Amino acid sequence: MNALTFDVAHLLAGSLVLVSFMLLYQDRLYALLNTYALHALVLALAVASQAYAQHAPHLYITAAIALVFKAIVIPVALHRMIVKLGIHREIETVVGIGPTMLLGIGLVALSMVVILRVTPEADPLAREDLAFALSVVLLGLLMMVTRRNVVSQVVGFMSLENGLVLAATGARGMPFVVEISVAFSILIAFIVIGIFLFRIRERFDTVDIHALDRFRGERP
Amino acid sequence: MALILDLAVQAAQMFLVLALAPLLTGFVRKVKAHLLLRQGPPLLQPYRDLARLLRKEVVLADNASWLFRAIPYLIFAATWVAASLVPTFATGLIFSWSADLIAIIALLGSARFFLALAGLDVGTSFGGIGSSREVMIASLAEPAMLMIVFTLALVVGSTQLSTMAGYLASGEQGLRVSLGMALIALIMVAIAENARIPVDNPATHLELTMVHEAMVLEYSGRHLALIDLSAELKLLVYISIIACLFIPWGIAAGNAAPQALVIGIGAYFAKLAACGFLLAVFETSIAKMRVFRVPEFLGAALMLGLLATLLLFVSRSL
Numbered sequence: 001m002n003a004l005t006f007d008v009a010h011l012l013a014g015s016l017v018l019v020s021f022m023l024l025y026q027d028r029l030y031a032l033l034n035t036y037a038l039h040a041l042v043l044a045l046a047v048a049s050q051a052y053a054q055h056a057p058h059l060y061i062t063a064a065i066a067l068v069f070k071a072i073v074i075p076v077a078l079h080r081m082i083v084k085l086g087i088h089r090e091i092e093t094v095v096g097i098g099p100t101m102l103l104g105i106g107l108v109a110l111s112m113v114v115i116l117r118v119t120p121e122a123d124p125l126a127r128e129d130l131a132f133a134l135s136v137v138l139l140g141l142l143m144m145v146t147r148r149n150v151v152s153q154v155v156g157f158m159s160l161e162n163g164l165v166l167a168a169t170g171a172r173g174m175p176f177v178v179e180i181s182v183a184f185s186i187l188i189a190f191i192v193i194g195i196f197l198f199r200i201r202e203r204f205d206t207v208d209i210h211a212l213d214r215f216r217g218e219r220p
Numbered sequence: 221m222a223l224i225l226d227l228a229v230q231a232a233q234m235f236l237v238l239a240l241a242p243l244l245t246g247f248v249r250k251v252k253a254h255l256l257l258r259q260g261p262p263l264l265q266p267y268r269d270l271a272r273l274l275r276k277e278v279v280l281a282d283n284a285s286w287l288f289r290a291i292p293y294l295i296f297a298a299t300w301v302a303a304s305l306v307p308t309f310a311t312g313l314i315f316s317w318s319a320d321l322i323a324i325i326a327l328l329g330s331a332r333f334f335l336a337l338a339g340l341d342v343g344t345s346f347g348g349i350g351s352s353r354e355v356m357i358a359s360l361a362e363p364a365m366l367m368i369v370f371t372l373a374l375v376v377g378s379t380q381l382s383t384m385a386g387y388l389a390s391g392e393q394g395l396r397v398s399l400g401m402a403l404i405a406l407i408m409v410a411i412a413e414n415a416r417i418p419v420d421n422p423a424t425h426l427e428l429t430m431v432h433e434a435m436v437l438e439y440s441g442r443h444l445a446l447i448d449l450s451a452e453l454k455l456l457v458y459i460s461i462i463a464c465l466f467i468p469w470g471i472a473a474g475n476a477a478p479q480a481l482v483i484g485i486g487a488y489f490a491k492l493a494a495c496g497f498l499l500a501v502f503e504t505s506i507a508k509m510r511v512f513r514v515p516e517f518l519g520a521a522l523m524l525g526l527l528a529t530l531l532l533f534v535s536r537s538l
Contacts (some may be wrong), residue, residue: 007395012395014531021523097516101523106528116534128534 005053006220009125015131016166017108020139020144023167024100028081029151033075036155040070050169053125058086058176059169066165074190082151087199089119100146107138116136136163150200150207154193155191161186226314229481233313234304237460238484239537241303241452244459244496249423251500265346266452266515270445277511278441281342282415292439292446295338298331299450299457306460307385309484310472316382321369324381324461325362332358336449338437350434353511357419357431358496360518361412367525370502374532381464384464389468401528405468408521410458412514414451419514422451429508459499463491477534 018037026032044067051059095103111134119127140160144153161182167177197207204211253260268534280289305319339351352494369379376384393399412419414434424430427519436447464471470487472480509517 010531010535011395011397011400014401017531018397018524018527021527025520098519101519105523105526105530108527112530112534130536209268211351 005049006125006128009046009049009053010128012042012049013129013166015209016042016162016219017139019133020136020143020159020163021101021104023105023155024139025141025144027097029087029149032155034081035076036078036158037071037075039123039159039162040066040074041150043166044071046166047169050125050129050155054066054172056172060167061176062169062179065131065180066162069156069183069187070162077190077194078151078154081197085150085197087151087207097150100142102157104139104142107142108135111135111138123172126170126172133163133167134169136160136166139163148208148210150193150197150209153209154190154197157193158186158190179196223314228314229310230304230315233308233310233467234300237303237308237453238300238449238455240492241449241456241490242270244456244492245452246494248455248496248500248503251497252504254498255504256509267449270449273440273445273448274442276441277486278443281438281509281516284342288338288341288438289443290336291341292304292394292443292450295331295336296446296450296453298327298334299453302327302331303453303457303460306379306457307464307471308460309390309488311382311385311464311479312473317380319381321372321379321381321384321523322366324457325365325369328457329358329362329433335435338417338439340371342438344438346434346437350431350437353431354435357412357514357518360515361409361414363451364518364522364525365409367522367529368402368406368410369397371525371528371532374529379413381461385464385468385471386473389471396532398528398532399466401524401531403462406462408524410462410501412518412521414455414458416499418506418517419508421508429511431511459492459495460488462469463495484538 016039019042022030022035026035044063047059047063047066051057051063053160055062110174112131115127115131115134119130120139122130137160139158140158141165143156147153147156165179168182200212201207204215243263243266246261246266249265250260250263262357302324307313307316307319311452322483336351336354336358339354341347356500372384373379375396375398376387378384385394411417417420418453420431421429422432425433436444462499470483472484492520
């Protein structure tokens, strides 16, 4: 493999981690959705570069799915959902942005330590790809933990799934059927979440999940 | 003979930066004024301001100590030394061995320390506000700057600016995401350090927003001229650091032929003009942020620096 291919793959996967941090940093819903669209766009580019590096044409289809569904359809749908719900205000975060960022840096360091220790013999391209993918997954989880608004939790979930796609493309020999079914199950999950969102909103007049905790009697 | 020639090139750089600094500030002001559809002051206005201030009498507060009078000279000396060490049009000058990036940051940091002391010295409340804000910004900007230095040093294997510029100009480092992050972080730090618009407004005397101006409020005459010149030099230093690390093309090697030096000087002028223009566009397109949001801004720079260093470990260890 020549150095430039590796550098491009590294650049794109690294940018994906960076955009994950941008997602953590955003505190407005519209900006969050735009950043998520950027996340999916970078993912599509990263997958396309992997397709080129591995000479695996079916990965181009994965890239196209990421581009069409995740970069266009889901952000537009979430955008309309926000307009319908009438929530353009700020996202409340459980911990502030500074500590969240530091936690995120810690998670990235953790995933690098873990992946680089357990895969010493693997192909360098796959190793760096897996390290970045695990960081993106952990950052998505962190976002789901720190946010209280349901819409931003959905965005955290979607970004987590982007990390999974990145990992799947980095590992060779992943059957295409699995990728397709993952992509569609995400779409289904998105629709289900959307329906639940409106149900929660109808029932509690808010999309803050703390209202659910109070309703269950877990929090006074 | 060769030694004299080397010294002459080094001296040329020292006086070139001194002569160019007010012009750069004037250029940025002119571009900003044009973007706002105003005519703006002439390009040479900063020189006239400095000349006029040098002629004026110094007015000192009654309770100003000797430190207050010494500080403008200290600040100017530290900033000028930093400016003459940064590679501008050529690398490998005779004093380049001492142009360590950490040393340059330390020089600028000590200049800022003295400026903060000067703000406190007379005991007015504005000076105190300015100093406390300046120190708050500095305490966040400096860790970010050090992370950027770590990133660059890990890529290049040296902290000496001359070596770094030579290595980066050769293109051996390839395409690296860490360098891009370091560039963005360095630009954010440079904006904060130079009191440019999202962090501080260099053109205001409105007490609620000012940081740099609040500290130098008590200065007049030649002291103020030196402090203004140092601020202009500092902007030039940061733009030169960015230019020699991230757009190093055209920079001449120290022992190069005269025509290479001429090309280097031409390239340096072009880089300064481009960076000054971009700075003016950026400043006109953005609003000043609240003082309490500055930690977030600089925290993002620190995070970028940390992330750049971390990502470097993945690519290097493979």
